[in-house]
Every structure is written in C-alpha cells, then in structure tokens.
Amino acid sequence: MATLYDAMSIVLTVVWYVILAHIIMSWLIGFQVLNLRQPIVSQIWYGLQNLLEPIYGRIRRFLPATAGLDLAPLVAIIAVIILQRALIHNVGFFYGY
DSSP states (O other), X not given: OHHHHHXXXXXXXXXXXXXXXXXXXXXXXXXXXXXXXXXXXXXXXHHHHHHHHHHHHHHHTTSOOOTTOOOHHHHXXXXXXXXHHHHHHTXXXXXXX
C-alpha cells in the first residue's frame, strides 16, 4: 500500500506543477513576454491546453460565467491542494499504522 501512497503523491505533485506552469505561461502570453508564433512556445502552450482542458472543462460546467476571467485553474489548484492534504492526513491507512 505504501507504493499506492507514493504513486498518488507523485501524480498530485505533477498535476500541481503542470497547472502552475499553465497559469504562469498564460500570464506571460497575456503580457506578451512570450509569443505564440514561436514554435516551441506554441507547442508547449497547446500541449498544456490539451492536457488540462478535460479537467478545466468539467470545472467550468459548475462555475458561473465570468467575463474575461477563467477561475477553472484556481479551482483545480485548490482541489489538488485538498487532495494532497487528505492524502497526507490518511498516510496511516497506506502504511498500516
């Protein structure tokens, strides 16, 4: 069971960093520090979009419409934090304490 705990912890950490990278990249694109006409920037941006859109799409169904402000990444980050904390607080289940 310890392996399951470690795997879940790693997955949540990776999801955290991917969402964080997407948020930072959206700011850099929005402030025109990065340009989507650059091939590597475009590939990373659309790769992150395709990876995170299934998560964001489900969250957006429950959120109210806000003009010009996407709250789905914020909700996703909060959900990941809650899941990480729940996993940490239940570590005894995985290690048999």
